[in-house]
Amino acid sequence: MPWELFWIGVAYFMITGVLFCFSVLRFAQQRKRSGIVFIVAAVISAGLFLNYLYGNHI
Numbered sequence: 001m002p003w004e005l006f007w008i009g010v011a012y013f014m015i016t017g018v019l020f021c022f023s024v025l026r027f028a029q030q031r032k033r034s035g036i037v038f039i040v041a042a043v044i045s046a047g048l049f050l051n052y053l054y055g056n057h058i
Helices: 003-028 032-056
Strands: none
Touching (some): 003 032
């Protein structure tokens, strides 16, 4: 695995993790609609990374 791919993976993991943490915080604050929006954004972010990974490196 080249270092470039490693750092791209780290960046996507951090973005997805932050979005997921925000969704958990929103659910804890009883703000279900914005929590769902953050979960959907995390899923889209992970999907984009997997699409990039399989499309360009595997």
